[in-house]
Amino acid sequence: MGGGELKYVNEAFAENWIAPLGPNVNGLEADIQSYAGVKNAAALSSGTGAIHLALDILGVGEGDYVLVQSFTFCASVNPIEYLGAKPVFIDSEQDSWNMCPEVLEEALQHFEAEGKLYRVKAIIPVHLYGVPARMNEIMSLAEKYSIPVVEDAAESLGATLNGKHTGTFGEFGVYSFNGNKIITTSGGGALISNDSSKIQLARKLATQARDDAPHYQHSMIGYNYRMSNICAGIGRGQMEVLDERIQQRRANFERYLKIFQELGWEIEYQNERYGVFANRWLSAFYFNPDVFGSNFREELRLFLDSLNIESRPLWKPMHLQPVYDGCQYFGKRNNAERIFDFGLCLPSGSNLTLEEWERIEKALTEFSKR
């Protein structure tokens, strides 16, 4: 926490406003809008709920397809199944580790050739680990084939592409304020869009789709997805420290690069090319097996673990998940699979202490001498 959160939470208690909706919810929405430069934001109970609402509003349903990045967390994909549609997985490209525009085009051409393009209802690129996907290329394809884009920016709040915030390129953008993200409301998310009527509809659907009547009347199926006024209070305080958190996370990343340089390790990572500004939510690195050998990553992970330093493999691609067995996958080069096999996420907290850094640096140095 940054310090300002308690002020907003205390206000909610003082006003006895302990409910979904309320002044903090409106305040947080206004904060998100001005920060990201987007016309509308709806504060919700989770990022997953935000993706679900976006796809619902786009009319995704039984028998439809949604093209989604395979290299991601399951929450990018599960809402497709909630709606009875099928995910079609797209491989990543080497620079950003995100949706490969070339492979996306192949998939679109495939559906066009089969006469099933009308069944493709959305494209979901993900800005993984806070690094923007190739949105210019993805948006031109989306426009060419007239398919709306839902950007999963759950991990990339504050990351920009040529100065434009991730989440603001597509029809919809999704942020997450889950406990593990760069800032948090303990649990929560937001759906953003420049289309006011779509966000109005999202707010309605998120509150059980109640019609405008004195009694409870419903003409649509809704959800209970609104953020509480307490959580939003935490969020308002967190927004005040977001830029500081981004600086801390970016400093972590730079520090690892410096350590690797000193050790002579030629590490690969998501590059900040093409006008990219990453928030570096997590410090994730790729240990090329041609350079390090194929056991290096796992041996390093286990070595760190033996010193009580937690590191983790990267997201396991969705086309390799048992639950998505049999789903369609496009990707000739299998980049996502390779990044999963040889990538590692190192300690990335905003609050790593000097002492913890010394332990990490010592451990990496020791490992390099083995």
Ligand SMILES: *Cc1c(COP(=O)(O)O)cnc(C)c1O
């Ligand atoms: C965290 C996350 C989500 C889901 O957000 P929640 O708020 O946890 O529901 C979606 N996509 C990605 C890539 C995430 O990392």
